[in-house]
Amino acid sequence: MTSPTTSPDRTYRSPAGIAGGVFLLALGAWLGFDAVVRGVGRTPWMALAGLLLGVPLVVAFTIRPAVFGNDDRLRVRNPFRVITLPWGAVANFRSGYSNEVFDQSGTKYQLWSVPVSLRGRRRAQRRSLRAQTEAMKTGGAAQSGADQRATADRAMDELRELWEKRAQAETAQGEPSVRWAYEIIAPAVAGAVLLLILGLTG
Known part of the structure; x- marks a missing residue:
């Protein structure tokens, strides 16, 4: 006897949120890459810490949200x-x-x-x-x-x-x-801690 199959998910997402997230990620990547390559002193480390904090948060609030419904x-x-x-x-x-x-x-x-x-x-x-x-x-x-x-x-x-x-x-x-979405929370916390350390030791 075969078990009943679950219907495919109906997916609900925000196109505007996704578009905004992609734009912010592209902008952050451009600015961050420029800071890492051309920055001097502590600037590359600050940029990396900012990206580690910012990228997960942008993804969390723009690209990640979705609602899935099935039977x-x-x-x-x-x-x-x-x-x-x-x-x-x-x-x-x-x-x-x-x-x-x-x-x-x-x-x-x-x-x-x-x-x-x-x-x-x-x-x-x-x-x-x-x-x-x-x-x-x-x-x-x-x-x-x-x-x-x-x-x-x-x-x-x-x-x-x-x-x-x-x-x-x-x-x-x-x-x-x-x-809990630890894949989002962990890198964001790590980035915040690194920024705090860099700020306190500056």
């Missing part, structure tokens, strides 16, 4: 933690000035990769109003409300729908788990 669980990859929530452990989603998920104990986890954009919501509302106006003029059908919603709101709608559909499934039960 069994929600996995939230935030800057410094990875939270795994079986659908049965999810209590609610909330959208306000940030998008959040709550587990059954009431613990809140922010969805960093699905940022709320008030400007995006206003643009979506304007598109919806224009579509309704055009439909009234032409006598046609307006686009559905889902098509007019902001990207982050559509993502939250999809996650809520998946949760409501799968919360009672046998394979979607379990306890939340949280793992």
